[in-house]
Amino acid sequence: MKKHKWMYVVVDEGHKLKNINCQLSRILRQISSKNRVILTGTPLHNTLAELWALLNYVSPEIFNDWKIFEDLLTTNSSNQQIIEQEKQNKIISSIHQILAPFMLRRTKPEVGLDLPPKKEILVYAPSTPSQQILYECAVNLVKSAKEQKSDKFTLECSVIDGRKRRKSTKIIDYKQYYKDFDELYDEESYTSLIADESVIELPKELVGSRQDNQYVSFGRFNRYNILMQMRKITNHPYLVQWPYDHRKGRLVVNEDIVRTSGKMRALDELLQQLYVRKNRVILFSQMTKMLDVIEEYCHYRKYQFLRFDGSTKLDERQQYINEFNTNDQIFMFLVSTRAGGLGINLCGADTAIIYDSDWNPQMDLQAQDRCHRIGQSKPVIVYRLVTAHTIDEKILQTANSKRKLDKMIIQKGQSFRASNQQNGDQQRTLTLDELIKILESTDFKAIYNYSTDKLESDRLYSDEDLKKMLDRECSEELIEIGSQFNRSQE
Structure with missing residues (x-):
């Protein structure tokens, strides 16, 4: 392709060029063309620097200094700072004028798709006692390392590679995967978190004995993955340590798979009602191991399901999608957010559940639109599960800040461009009341x-x-049902 000079280069899913230094961006810039076009439904994900990277690809002569563009506005600015900036410098209005000649955008209502309504609900769940103790251990581990000014802290435990993930409801014999469990087991390694010389004891309910249930650990705590471990704990303690029945040679799956996780308790109550009402569900998670846990839960509750993640073969993906959309007996489709968030149609479902939110809100928006698209005839409801007073709330806060930026720059800017086209040369800009309304708005x-x-x-x-x-x-x-005071009593 580099040997030819092209009239047009059209890049579909062009938001993948948001990192100007990524390999895809570097290769595409080597292709000579007279015109460049980017197609994307989500031009702004995290910062204005990413939007600038797209504009730089389209017109590098004009957008040649990213620092000027990025410094205009950041997701870290408070609402009051944004309002003051707009009062003094009309920064947002200026950005709208800059983007106007380069962006053509059409939303679902504008193209007359006549889709049924979509409603998003935020569902708060509590931390269970085992989650609270594990989470506190993780926090204390960081504090201990900070006090000792050391990076060398870790959870010393035997690590057993995870079992093979299922693609259907076929039962798997776990003995073949844990036949060497006796050799790997080290009783001392399952009892404490070690941070240099200090030791943080794990909760008793998470430490099994050799005579009864033992625990399989799926990872190590250290400075560089502590954030991920905290996310695992808020999702389900089994992502850190899963009870293992040595006598039966398999992981323990019983009512504790629900009781030990606040999110699973909330999910269980929702799914029982959705199942009775014959609604069909897509469940998204960032973690394939969390999908493993939910698989076991589905078997335990006897829910029929399919699964789609990054390991699913290409020739199987469309087969699963067609099966789900045509077979009403399949209640759930388990999907990893990154693998199944783009390019698939799951309009056979009328309910989406975001089990754990992405730092990038556009990933979750793309995911929930798998069922809110052409072919959907029923109202769609989206449940977003959040564990109160944990890193979940920080992720949600960060994602909302990024969504705020998208609403101000992309969505509102497009409405003004459409209005200005209808009114001829009369330019309409963002008013302070409109800005305040955007800043106070929520997707929920x-x-x-x-x-x-x-x-x-x-x-x-x-x-x-x-x-x-x-x-x-x-x-x-x-x-809002229930009070914030109730959550603060936890």
């Missing part, structure tokens, strides 16, 4: 908080709350 139509008086019971949410959570009627006003 409802927020559901668990009640602390139900933490010790079998249910997190009352029948009345679940009925409201399952209501697919869209409201313009944000609805």
Whole structure:
């Protein structure tokens, strides 16, 4: 391709060029062309520097200094700082004018797709006792290393490679994967977190004996992955240590797979109601090992499911998609967010569950649109699960800041460009009231908080709350069930 001079180079899913130094970007820039076009539904993911990288590819002569562009506005700016900047310098309005000649954007309503409504609900879940202790251990580990000014801290434990992931509901014999468990097992290594000379004891309920259940550890704690380990703990403690029945030669799967995780408790209550109502579900997770846990849960609850992740062969992917869309008996489709978030149509489902959020909000938006697209005839509801008072809330806060930037720069800018085209030469800019409304807006139509008086019971949410959570009627006003005070009592 480099040998020829092209009239046009058209790059589909062009947001992959957001890193100007990535290999794809470098190779495409070597192709000589008179015109360049980028096709993408998400031109702004994290920062304005990424948007500049796309513009630099399209027109490198004009957009040749990324620092000037990036310094205009950042996701770290507070709402008040953004408002003051707009008052003094009209920065956002200036960006809209810069982008106007280079961007043509059409949203679903503008092209007349006539899709049913989509409603997103934020569902807060508590941390279970085992999650709280593990999370505290992780936090203390970091504090201990900071005090000793050391990077050399780790969770000393035997690591057994994870079992093969299933592609269907076929039962697997676990003995073949853990036949050498006796040789790998070291009783001392399962009892403490070691940070240099200091030792942090693990909770008793997570330490098995040789006579009863033992535990399989799936990773090591260190400075460079502690954030990921904290995310694992908030998702499910089995991602750190999963009970293993040495006598039966397999991982333990019982009611504890639900009880030991706050998110799983919330998920279980939702799925039971969705199953009765004959709704069909796509569940997204960032972690394939979390999908492993949910697979076991589906077997335990006898839910039929399919699974799609990065290891799924190309010739099997479309087969699974077609099977799900045509077979109403399949209740759930388990999908890894990155592998299944683009280019597939799962309109056979009317419910999406984001089990763990991505730092990049566009990944989750692309994922939930797998079922809210052409061919969908039912209202779609999206549940986003969040473990209260954990790193989950920080991820959500960061993602909301990035979404705020997208709404200000891309979405509002496009509406002004369309308005200005209709009004001829009369230029309309962003007013302060409109800016404040954007900054205070949220993608969520409802927020559901668990009640602390139900933490010790079998249910997190009352029948009345679940009925409201399952209501697919869209409201313009944000609805919040339960109080923030209840969550703060945890």
